[in-house]
Amino acid sequence: MLAAKRILLIIGGGIAAYKALDLIRRFRERGAAVVPVLTRAAEEFVTPLSAGALAGTKAYRHLFDLTDEAEMGHIELSRSADLVVVAPATADLMAKMATGLADDLASTLLLATDKRVLVAPAMNVRMWLHPATQRNIAKLHADGILFAGPNEGDMACGEYGPGRMAEPLEIVAAAQAALGLGPLRGRHVIVTSGPTHEPIDPVRYIANRSSGAQGTALATALRDLGARVTFVTGPASVPPPSGVHVVPVETARQMEEAVREALPADAAVMAAAVADWRVENASASKMKKDGSGKAPALAFAENPDILASLSKDKENRPKLVVGFAAETDDVLTHATAKRVRKGCDWIVANDVRPATGIMGGTENAVTLVTATGAEDWPRLPKDEVARRLAAKIAEALA
Template identity: 65%
Template structure:
């Protein structure tokens, strides 16, 4: 059960659109994590999901009518919004977003959104052309300026047959955004990791073959960057050593950009001493023994050039076996395509690190470059199997585990 959502009160507003069916899974997952959920079902939303199904999963009355005298007598619509810890709109249609941006209050949902003094998170869902329309983007800018939080939309196939951005975020992604909201509240000003220095590696490395070609892998760096963000939010002094990625530098983080494994190791050694080191980068195991100074030309009829590979430095093992300036906690990642836990347990012993975060990166999982991850945390005390989560949620959970580690260590001192 998620500590971040324990006893939290969520008011979920369900807009219209085929994506409304996802709200059923969202309600179930929120309740599984200890949150209570009240649902406002718009008239358009009721065309896709029924009050019976929503009410059964939420375990509470479903609200829909602004002028229902029974509802008004029991709990006024103003109180309905203020009784919640967070308002979530999923799906947030183009129509709902436009009304919110204009400050309209034409039904129960929009009246609650206008009357609330609590934070609001929306998960947009609409046709790609509607999402890209200037009016929708203008409304989005206004909502963001008003302090509305946004999750999604994702890119993909539409129910209408088109492809592009506009798919509502998955329930796991919405829950991660909700948990991140409450985590920010919990640690706002507290900074429980203040005084802890963290070193994180992220992304792939590029090992040059010649000036235009290189050896690499499919790592996006999303998980490592998310971990840096989570630790910085909790007050840690974070240095992120990143290989080549398309990601923005996380706020409040000291970022060192590198290309190769050797450069990454040098940057890590320069960042020491550190209290915790997290090796989330997918470092290339090999490099060519000598990279060509000029582009290798393809000659007609000639055989392909033979590349002699040599082993790259093992950054995780190097940090784990330091006799001087070894971090108190060294965490490695094991990206496996088979026997995930078995290989991770062996890797932890072989590398000498304290923890291993193991994940399945088989092509069908979509982990490499994707938004979701399923991991197993292997420590000297045992194994934790985490559910499928967005990478930011994995990062938040790992950050909490690291916090617990240092609190336990402090208590023993």
């Protein structure tokens, strides 16, 4: 999958540096050549000998190595790679990247490279959430830096939260996507996500409890398989993934327009929880109580059915259209009927009764409904549901 690709791996200083050794092995298993670069802090956790032995080449450490710098080695290293991967990417390294500092070999390489850069952050949860780090992350996103992780979980310091470095295979998948590899290479997939907000007046709106977590996970999984993803998202509480084209919208009608503008596509995954109705007589000014005890009369109009119109589009219909059915009773019956009524190829159905904790939660339990039947999946983290569905989409488009 990565045959003949050259990876420049910058290893930052942190306890997660031990994972970088496994990452080298995983890259090489897939045919990539890896050149390791260790920061001074990284050498407190792993040795240049171990990194170099696993890579099968010299591990670089110092900017002012006279032998290498006689030939401008830092320029050559930064330009000869197909991809630069920083794992772990510490808060210090990301701060240097965001501000353009270059005071050691690693930061100089990052400033001198003309190749794509993928970072796998790893740090204490408080450091990750600190406003300075978040400002740096926003700057790096704006500069086109790609991210793998971080994940949530227990940390070596005993705290829990975001900041764990992504696992080596997750980073490999992100590297493949960054290089345009994977079974969905060359494919364009539209993903809709999150709720829509239908205004009542300038400060109030109708919405639902969708967090956008499943749609974000799907966009990430499809990206990791090499797809070019257009991510049309309502105002979700979960941030959109990196490495995809994000189109933010508010209302159902805006979402419909954005989907139309994104066509043509090989597949469309309509995971958004689109409001069925909008307020036809929405007020241009904030509505106020008048003391009469009477509520304002709201007139409702039906929103466009994005899934049905896309499924039945004779000119621009994607080869595969996947819809979602969030149900509270008779899940399979309603989902099966919805697939036929809408004209889509698949329906991903789930039970969103409050007791399930699925809408707005971190897990999902779905039934995949197709023309040939229904397939029940066990309750899984939404990321794993996304990876399973993305793999099936890749198989269907092969």
